[in-house]
Structures are given as structure tokens and as C-alpha cells.
Amino acid sequence: MSTVEVPPTKHVGQSLRRKEDPRLITGRATYVDDLALPGMLHAAVVRSPEAHARVVAIDASAALARPGIKAVYTGEDMSDLLAPLPMAWAPPGVEIKTPERWPLVRGHVRHMGDAVALVIGDDKYVVVDAAADVEVEYESLPVVIDVEQALKDEVLVHASLGTNKTHEWSMGGGGDIEQALAASDVVVQRRIVNHRTAGAAMEPRGCIAEYRAGALTVWSSTQVPHLLRLFYAVQMGISEDKVRVIAPEVGGGFGGKLQVCAEETMCAWASRKLGRPVKWIETRSENMAVSHHGRDQVDYVRMGATADGKITAFHAKIIQDLGAYFGLLTPMIPELGAFVMTGCYAIPVVQTDIVGVLTNKFFTDAIRGAGRPEMTHMLEVMIDQLAEELGIDPIELRRRNFIAPEQFPYETPYGITYDSGNYEAALDRALEIVDMEAFRAEQADLRSRGVLRGIGFSTYTEICGLAPSRAVGPSGFGLGIGLYESALVRVHPTGSVTVYTGASPHGQGHETGFAQIVADRVGTDPSVVEIVHGDTATGPMGLGTYGSRSLSVGGVAVAHAAEKIAQKAREIVAHNLEADPADIEVRDGRFSLKGDPDQGMTLAEVAGCAYVDATKMPEGMELGLEQALIYDPSNFVFPFGTHVCVVDVDPETGKVEVVRWVAVDDCGPAVNPMLIDGQVHGGIVHGIGQAIYEQVVYDERGQLVTGTFVDYALPTTMEVPSFETDRTETKSPSNSLGVKGIGEAGTIAATPAIVNAVIDALRHEGISFIDMPLTPLRVWQALEQARGDGNGPRDSEQGASLPAQGEGSAGSGPTIPEGGRS
Amino acid sequence: MGATVALQVTVNGESHDSEVPARMLLVHYLRDELGLTGTHVGCDTSNCGACTCLVDGESAKSCTVLAVQCDGAQITTIEGMAGPDGELHALQEGFWAEHGLQCGYCTPGMIMAAADLLERRTADGPISEQEVRKGLEGNLCRCTGYHNIVKAVQAAAEASREVAA
Numbered sequence: 001m002s003t004v005e006v007p008p009t010k011h012v013g014q015s016l017r018r019k020e021d022p023r024l025i026t027g028r029a030t031y032v033d034d035l036a037l038p039g040m041l042h043a044a045v046v047r048s049p050e051a052h053a054r055v056v057a058i059d060a061s062a063a064l065a066r067p068g069i070k071a072v073y074t075g076e077d078m079s080d081l082l083a084p085l086p087m088a089w090a091p092p093g094v095e096i097k098t099p100e101r102w103p104l105v106r107g108h109v110r111h112m113g114d115a116v117a118l119v120i121g122d123d124k125y126v127v128v129d130a131a132a133d134v135e136v137e138y139e140s141l142p143v144v145i146d147v148e149q150a151l152k153d154e155v156l157v158h159a160s161l162g163t164n165k166t167h168e169w170s171m172g173g174g175g176d177i178e179q180a181l182a183a184s185d186v187v188v189q190r191r192i193v194n195h196r197t198a199g200a201a202m203e204p205r206g207c208i209a210e211y212r213a214g215a216l217t218v219w220s221s222t223q224v225p226h227l228l229r230l231f232y233a234v235q236m237g238i239s240e241d242k243v244r245v246i247a248p249e250v251g252g253g254f255g256g257k258l259q260v261c262a263e264e265t266m267c268a269w270a271s272r273k274l275g276r277p278v279k280w281i282e283t284r285s286e287n288m289a290v291s292h293h294g295r296d297q298v299d300y301v302r303m304g305a306t307a308d309g310k311i312t313a314f315h316a317k318i319i320q321d322l323g324a325y326f327g328l329l330t331p332m333i334p335e336l337g338a339f340v341m342t343g344c345y346a347i348p349v350v351q352t353d354i355v356g357v358l359t360n361k362f363f364t365d366a367i368r369g370a371g372r373p374e375m376t377h378m379l380e381v382m383i384d385q386l387a388e389e390l391g392i393d394p395i396e397l398r399r400r401n402f403i404a405p406e407q408f409p410y411e412t413p414y415g416i417t418y419d420s421g422n423y424e425a426a427l428d429r430a431l432e433i434v435d436m437e438a439f440r441a442e443q444a445d446l447r448s449r450g451v452l453r454g455i456g457f458s459t460y461t462e463i464c465g466l467a468p469s470r471a472v473g474p475s476g477f478g479l480g481i482g483l484y485e486s487a488l489v490r491v492h493p494t495g496s497v498t499v500y501t502g503a504s505p506h507g508q509g510h511e512t513g514f515a516q517i518v519a520d521r522v523g524t525d526p527s528v529v530e531i532v533h534g535d536t537a538t539g540p541m542g543l544g545t546y547g548s549r550s551l552s553v554g555g556v557a558v559a560h561a562a563e564k565i566a567q568k569a570r571e572i573v574a575h576n577l578e579a580d581p582a583d584i585e586v587r588d589g590r591f592s593l594k595g596d597p598d599q600g601m602t603l604a605e606v607a608g609c610a611y612v613d614a615t616k617m618p619e620g621m622e623l624g625l626e627q628a629l630i631y632d633p634s635n636f637v638f639p640f641g642t643h644v645c646v647v648d649v650d651p652e653t654g655k656v657e658v659v660r661w662v663a664v665d666d667c668g669p670a671v672n673p674m675l676i677d678g679q680v681h682g683g684i685v686h687g688i689g690q691a692i693y694e695q696v697v698y699d700e701r702g703q704l705v706t707g708t709f710v711d712y713a714l715p716t717t718m719e720v721p722s723f724e725t726d727r728t729e730t731k732s733p734s735n736s737l738g739v740k741g742i743g744e745a746g747t748i749a750a751t752p753a754i755v756n757a758v759i760d761a762l763r764h765e766g767i768s769f770i771d772m773p774l775t776p777l778r779v780w781q782a783l784e785q786a787r788g789d790g791n792g793p794r795d796s797e798q799g800a801s802l803p804a805q806g807e808g809s810a811g812s813g814p815t816i817p818e819g820g821r822s
Numbered sequence: 823m824g825a826t827v828a829l830q831v832t833v834n835g836e837s838h839d840s841e842v843p844a845r846m847l848l849v850h851y852l853r854d855e856l857g858l859t860g861t862h863v864g865c866d867t868s869n870c871g872a873c874t875c876l877v878d879g880e881s882a883k884s885c886t887v888l889a890v891q892c893d894g895a896q897i898t899t900i901e902g903m904a905g906p907d908g909e910l911h912a913l914q915e916g917f918w919a920e921h922g923l924q925c926g927y928c929t930p931g932m933i934m935a936a937a938d939l940l941e942r943r944t945a946d947g948p949i950s951e952q953e954v955r956k957g958l959e960g961n962l963c964r965c966t967g968y969h970n971i972v973k974a975v976q977a978a979a980e981a982s983r984e985v986a987a
């Protein structure tokens with residue numbers, strides 16, 4: 001932890017307008033597809049229509065005959081790649097059967113959309129025509145789509161592995177779970193399906209790769225430029241210093257661009273082969289099929305409690321649908337959720353058992369929240385289920401189990417140390433806004449008029465700020481590389497400042513928030529602090545943006561570097577004023593003498609000493625005003641809060657409408673409250689999307705049914721309300737800013753609040769449990785079943801009991817997609 | 823690319839005479855031929871609205887229009903929204919002030935759709951949240967949750983009303 005004294009702030013805490021916006025609102029920003037290089041070629045990928053097949057033959061002659069087509073490559077052509085696409089999680093002591101994934105398939109396709117050939121030509125329309133001309137002969141193989149069916153190993157996704165089960169991973173804490181459950185007064189058990197969703201950033205993926213004179217430059221729509229540089233170097237056998245990756249403007253990520261993408265490696269390889277730049281821009285249809293999906297697990301959960309509502313034990317068996325291969329972090333996702341299995345509650349005994357299972361679908365990986373939404377969903381839905389079982393108000397049940405403020409730092413049974421929290425304060429604030437008494441009166445009134453209104457709560461905490469290196473790295477949790485963040489603060493001779501960060505934003509507002517942090521520390525204005533990111537040729541090694549890590553790791557790195565600059569500046573000023581450095585403070589945009597603010601120097605004057613007139617520097621001090629460092633925090637951070645959702649359910653159609661949302665989040669002291677609100681809004685809508693509208697659906701033959709935005713229903717303006725947001729501020733002791741991440745919190749909190757609200761609306765109709773997605777069809781079926789006409793869904797989907805395996809798996813929904821927008 | 827067709831369009835006040843392939847989409851003409859890359863592509867099914875621009879004053883999804891269909895048309899893109907000296911359009915100002923964008927990818931389309939919405943509005947008085955939501959239903963945003971986009975458009979409408987009053 002830093003011991004540097006934080007200066008009195010001026011810009012931090014303000015809702016400063018974003019520095020990045022002028023270029024974005026005038027159409028002057030540069031996304032990857034806005035770039036073109038001299039001699040640039042275009043690429044299109046030939047993809048498998050089959051979910052599982054042997055590739056018998058590929059005939060590219062017709063494609064090659066088209067004017068403008070330069071080459072068609074297959075997996076064999078790329079056999080000189082030195083490494084397959086990476087999976088970067090190797091937990092000590094756990095064996096993970098990892099299927100090899102090459103950019104282009106070598107003999108077999110294993111999911112619809114698997115890449116069979118790469119077509120290169122000089123026009124973007126012509127390469128698409130030519131891709132359709134590539135004749136591929138397939139010999140179909142049996143397909144397994146349902147994850148619990150796949151567990152039976154009757155059909156193998158990778159015959160060479162001998163099983164679809166790639167690994168098991170168990171973690172227990174606090175005692176024996178079976179004993180603890182047996183000793184409980186009540187045990188509630190449910191089967192909860194957390195279905196497959198898409199990241200669906202508005203800008204699809206894309207890249208331009210240029211290999212020239214022995215060096216590779218890749219412009220990529222990515223969240224992790226430095227990781228890409230590392231992996232391109234390894235795959236292509238190019239020294240890392242000869243690889244440069246640039247993330248230009250990136251149009252949203254949500255985890256979908258935390259990936260080493262097959263297509264980008266193909267373009268890099270093809271550029272080296274052809275000696276020309278190669279561009280590939282993903283279509284939305286490709287994006288739905290082959291940008292990694294998220295969630296997709298079947299959870300068997302049991303929660304035990306005493307009769308007076310003390311939770312005694314919580315067990316989750318998670319069957320994770322991996323898809324056909326591993327992405328960068330695929331098998332790790334549920335483990336990340338397991339780390340917050342206890343949520344906000346003092347649950348003494350917990351156990352997580354995870355099974356990873358291959359199916360003939362595209363792979364799943366980190367999407368906004370990555371494991372934590374799934375776990376929070378289980379926990380917060382189960383709290384309400386338990387409350388119902390015990391006849392205790394769900395809010396009261398939460399209060400009885402909250403970890404109290406004085407218990408922090410709190411060590412969970414898994415040995416994770418929660419940094420700080422005040423869960424009741426956030427809940428109380430939310431209740432103040434909601435006014436439960438008024439709500440219940442309104443609910444009763446509406447019900448008498450045929451409107452089914454319900455309210456649902458989610459009191460969450462989550463683990464984010466991904467770092468510290470020792471905890472998450474190769475010898476800890478098993479990530480292939482430790483996580484930390486870099487910063488380089490460079491004051492120019494005129495006193496303006498350039499800051500290089502290893503974080504790599506795609507909409508979050510780093511350029512503004514980081515500038516606020518630096519400006520306060522070096523006594524200048526954020527308008528003259530430029531934040532540079534996303535280019536491996538500029539700043540030091542960086543780890544990128546995901547896991548709500550940018551502020552609490554990258555922002556703190558920037559703060560520390562700026563503080564070191566400020567310290568040097570104080571010494572320079574003290575030297576010139578013949579004062580003690582300890583008596584120099586940053587005040588009103590200057591370094592001035594305490595008690596005599598007329599005496600002082602501006603940052604520009606300090607820079608003048610450091611760069612222009614060395615005689616004004618203290619004896620022995622190095623010239624220049626620049627600081628680079630890498631910050632590795634001591635712990636994760638644990639934001640928390642209460643989300644409250646109010647829904648109306650149409651009893652005739654089953655349509656669920658979110659009519660009100662109250663969110664009280666705590667991410668520590670705000671750097672820019674406006675940016676926090678923006679993250680919360682977007683996060684909640686991501687959750688509403690999953691809970692009600694969005695689902696990636698494959699049919700039983702492995703055909704993707706939701707292949708475009710026509711079938712995959714992202715919420716529009718008409719499907720979501722405006723939000724009532726507020727914050728409490730509990731400092732994290734883990735970093736000198738006291739801040740916690742907020743990028744994923746809304747998504748993590750949202751889905752259980754919606755499910756709990758729908759159940760609250762329908763309970764008097766005899767419905768006590770229902771799974772996502774809460775499409776009109778599913779809700780209507782539940783209502784019909786409760787009304788006793790036999791049209792209802794199967795028991796398994798209701799989760800009332802633990803059913804036979806193989807029913808209603810995640811992501812293998814009905815052939816006709818449910819939902820859609822009105 | 824097949825046969826080319828002669829095309830004359832006026833984009834952001836500037837006239838262009840081009841020969842374009844018959845099948846070229848308007849969005850690709852704007853981006854690749856004219857270099858106006860502020861108009862984006864976010865889907866291939868006319869759902870997302872990232873490509874929205876104004877054709878003869880009405881909003882159009884430029885991914886769903888052939889360039890040659892616009893022969894003789896007046897087109898406005900996001901690049902044409904600010905004034906000649908760079909002063910921002912009320913909608914650009916509104917989106918900036920209200921944090922109506924994050925990654926910015928949907929933003930040009932949102933602004934153009936909102937321009938059409940405000941232009942066609944005949945009712946007096948402040949524009950309601952519901953009116954804005956209905957008007958922007960054809961434009962998707964994954965980042966903002968729409969909350970601040972709605973506020974941005976309302977703020978722009980209010981600012982324009984004040985100027986007009």
C-alpha cells in the first residue's frame with residue numbers, strides 16, 4: 001500500500017465531461033475498419049455449416065479463378081505456426097484436458113462456423129463471393145449439444161481426448177458440506193440454468209495485419225494489445241520487439257475482445273506470406289457465431305439454514321458448457337465466480353464442484369462479469385427461495401446473514417479476504433428510495449385490477465480489480481501471466497503531460513478519469529493531460545482492460561507515478577525557493593509554499609528547470625520529469641451494493657416488463673460520478689438482456705438459430721426503463737485511492753433481482769420458481785401450468801426438484817427462438 | 823465487382839460524381855469512396871442503426887440502401903452535423919454533456935436518428951422520455967443502457983426550443 005499522502009483533490013470527484021467525446025460525436029474517431037493501408041488486401045473466412053464433421057476435401061479452384069483473388073489458404077498451409085491458439089489457465093495440481101485449437105481447422109470441424117479456409121483478395125465484396133465458391137466436402141459426424149448429454153460421453157467432441165469431460169475442480173471451505181447440510185433445519189435445492197449469451201459489442205471484431213521488413217504490426221479491435229503481442233510473437237516465431245499491436249478506437253468489448261482471435265493470427269500469417277497488409281472485419285453474423293459466448297452452465301445448488309434464518313451451508317455443482325474448444329480463459333470462468341460464492345453473507349461452510357464439458361458449440365469465455373454473474377444469480381435467487389421456505393421476509397433474511405461492517409477485512413471460508421463493506425448501508429439507502437410500504441400498497445391495488453407487479457432484490461458483492469500478480473499468476477490461481485498494471489507519466493518541457501497506461505479502454509472513459517487523477521497530483525488541468533493507451537510501441541508492458549481492473553489497478557498505477565513526479569517537483573521548487581520540500585504543496589494548480597502561496601512555481605516552470613535550465617536543478621538530481629512504474633496491488637477489491645427491480649407481468653401473454661430500477665452501488669470514492677453511473681446503467685441493461693430477452697440458441701443438430709440481431713434480441717430503448725442510481729462510499733484499504741471497480745457490477749447484480757421480482761409478481765398464482773430467460777412463452781407456460789391446464793414446462797425447467805440429467809440444458813433451447821422484441 | 827453506374831450525390835453540402843458498382847451499399851460508398859468513416863456498420867440485418875444517416879432529410883439505414891438508389895440525393899452524415907467553424911450541433915452537445923456515449927460506435931447513428939426524430943416532431947412542449955425511446959427504437963447501444971442517450975436527446979430538444987423561442 002502506498003504511503004504517499006494524497007493531495008487535496010480538485011478534479012477528482014467531479015463529473016467532468018469526457019475528453020474522448022469530441023472525436024466520437026463528430027465522426028472523427030478511428031476504429032479499425034476506418035483504417036486503410038497502401039496495398040491492403042481483404043480477407044474472408046470459409047466457415048463450416050456442419051456442427052461436427054470430417055473435412056474430406058477442399059476445392060478452391062473456382063474461388064481462385066475469380067479476378068482479384070490472391071490466395072486461398074487452409075489449415076495445412078498454416079502448419080508452420082509454432083503454437084496453437086492459447087488457453088492461459090493452468091491451476092497448480094489440476095489436469096485440464098485441453099483440445100488444440102488452430103486458426104484454421106486441421107481435418108475436423110467441431111462447431112458451426114469453424115474456420116475451414118481463408119480467402120484473400122483485393123476487394124472486400126469479391127472475397128465474400130469467392131468464399132462462397134470454395135467447395136468443401138464434409139463427412140458428417142454425430143453431434144452433441146446438450147451439456148448433460150455430453151457428460152455421458154456417448155458422442156465425443158474430440159475423439160482423441162476420450163471424453164468430453166475436460167476437468168473437475170473442487171473447492172471447499174469451513175467444514176464438510178454434507179455434514180453441514182445434514183445438520184441444517186432446512187435445505188433448499190434447485191437446478192438453475194444460466195443460459196448462453198453473446199457479448200455483442202456494437203463494433204464487431206476486426207484487424208489489419210501488416211508484416212513488413214521483418215516486423216509485424218497489427219491494428220486490432222482488442223482489450224489486450226500487450227497480450228496479443230506476446231502471443232503473435234510465440235505463434236509466428238517473431239521476436240517480441242518486432243511485434244507491435246495497436247488497439248485504435250475500440251467499439252465496446254464486454255470480454256468479447258479479451259481473446260486471441262483465430263482470424264487475426266490468420267491475417268498476420270497471410271500478411272507475412274503475401275508481403276501485403278491484410279484486413280479482416282467481422283460481420284455481425286460471424287460475430288454471433290464465432291465471437292466467444294458467455295455464461296452457459298447448469299447449476300445444482302443446495303442451501304441449508306437454521307429455522308430462524310441463519311444460512312449454514314451453500315453448495316453449488318456447476319456443469320460448465322465449454323463449447324468445442326477453449327478460448328483464452330474458458331475453463332476458468334466459473335472458478336472466478338466461486339471466489340464470491342458467499343456473496344455478502346457470513347456463510348460458514350461452502351463447496352463448489354465444477355465440471356467442464358465439451359459440446360459441439362462455439363466456445364464460451366469471459367463476458368461482462370465472467371462467472372460472477374452466474375454465481376451471484378445462484379446465490380441471490382436461492383436467498384429468496386430460502387426466505388420463502390422459511391417464511392421470512394427476503395430483506396430480513398439478508399440482514400440476518402450480512403457480514404457486519406466491523407468484521408472487515410473479512411476472510412471467507414475460501415480464504416479470500418474481502419477488503420471492506422457496509423452492506424446494510426447500501427440496502428437501507430435503496431429501501432429509502434424504494435419505499436416498500438408504498439410499493440406493497442400499490443402492488444395490491446394493481447393486482448386487484450389484473451396487473452401482476454413484483455419487486456426483487458439483489459444484494460451483491462463481487463471480486464474484481466484483477467491482480468495481484470502473486471495471487472492470480474502461474475504459482476497462484478494459475479493464470480499464465482501475473483496481473484498488474486503499468487503507468488508512465490511524462491511531463492513535457494512546456495508543462496503539458498502525456499500519460500501512458502497499460503489499461504486498454506473501449507468506452508469506459510480512462511482518458512478523462514485518469515487525467516483527473518494526474519491533474520490533481522501534479523497541479524495542472526486535465527485538459528493538458530493526454531492519456532495514451534492501446535499501443536505496445538509506446539508505454540510499458542500492460543495487461544489491458546477487463547475484470548473491472550482499470551481504475552483500481554491501472555488508475556492507481558497512474559496515481560503513484562504522478563505522485564512520484566510531484567515529489568520530484570516539490571524538491572525542485574524547494575531548491576529554487578530555498579525551502580524544505582516538505583513545505584511545498586500542490587495548491588490551485590501550482591506548487592507553492594505552505595502558508596505563503598504567492599511563493600511557488602507552476603508545473604511548466606518546474607519542467608523548465610528539468611529540461612531547459614539545468615542550473616536550477618538540485619545538486620545531483622537527474623534531469624527530466626518522467627516516471628514509469630508497475631503497480632501490483634496487495635489484494636483484489638470487492639465492490640457491493642443493492643439493486644431493486646420492479647416488474648409487471650402480463651397475465652395473458654407472459655410478457656415481463658421492467659418498470660423501475662433502483663441501484664445503490666459502492667465502489668469507494670468516485671473519481672468521476674458520471675462515468676460510474678454510465679457503467680451502472682449499461683451493466684444493468686446487459687443483465688436485463690440476459691434475464692428477459694437474450695439467448696444464444698443452437699438446435700439439436702448444432703445449427704445456430706440466433707445467428708443475427710433479428711433472432712438474438714438485444715434490448716432496445718423500448719425494453720428498458722431509466723434508472724434511479726445512488727452510491728454509498730466505503731473506501732478500499734487495498735489501494736491509495738480507496739477505489740473499487742464498477743464496470744461489471746450492474747451486470748453481476750441484475751439478473752437475480754429480475755427473477756426474484758417476477759417470482760414476487762407470480763407467487764400468488766402458485767409459481768415459486770422460474771428460470772431465465774423470462775420470455776413471454778416461458779412465463780406464460782408457467783402461468784398455464786400453475787392454473788392447471790397442462791401446458792406448462794417440464795419440471796426440470798422449474799427447478800422444483802433435481803431432475804434426471806439431460807433436460808433443458810443451457811444454450812440448447814427450443815428450435816424456435818423464444819422472446820424477441822415487441 | 824460487375825458493371826459500374828454513374829452516381830451524383832451531395833454529401834454534407836459537397837457534390838460528388840462517381841462511378842460505383844451497382845451493388846455497392848451506400849454505407850460503403852460513404853466510408854470507402856468518400857472517406858466519411860463516421861458512419862458505422864454494426865450488423866448485416868438492418869437492426870442496429872449504427873449506419874444511420876439522412877437521405878433527403880430523412881433518416882435511413884445506409885447499410886440497407888444501394889449507393890445508386892441515392893442518385894441526385896442530398897445526404898447528411900455525422901461529419902456534416904457540426905457548423906462550418908466546428909460549433910457542435912445541439913445533439914452533439916447534448917450527447918457530450920449528458921454522457922450519452924461510451925465506446926461511441928453507435929453514437930453517429932444515434933445522433934442522426936435523433937436529428938430526424940426532432941426534425942419531424944410537430945408537437946410543442948418538452949419531448950417526453952417515451953417519445954425519445956419510441957423514436958430511437960431502431961438504434962442499438964450495448965454500452966450506455968440508453969438512460970443517458972434519452973437524456974441527451976431531451977437536452978438537445980430543450981436547447982433547440984430555447985434557441986427558437
Ligand code: FES
Pocket residue numbers: 862863864865866867868869870871872873874883884885886
Ligand atoms: S449496419 Fe445498418 S442497421 Fe446495422
Ligand code: FES
Pocket residue numbers: 202251252507922923924925926927928929962963964965966
Ligand atoms: S456507446 Fe458503445 S454501443 Fe453505444
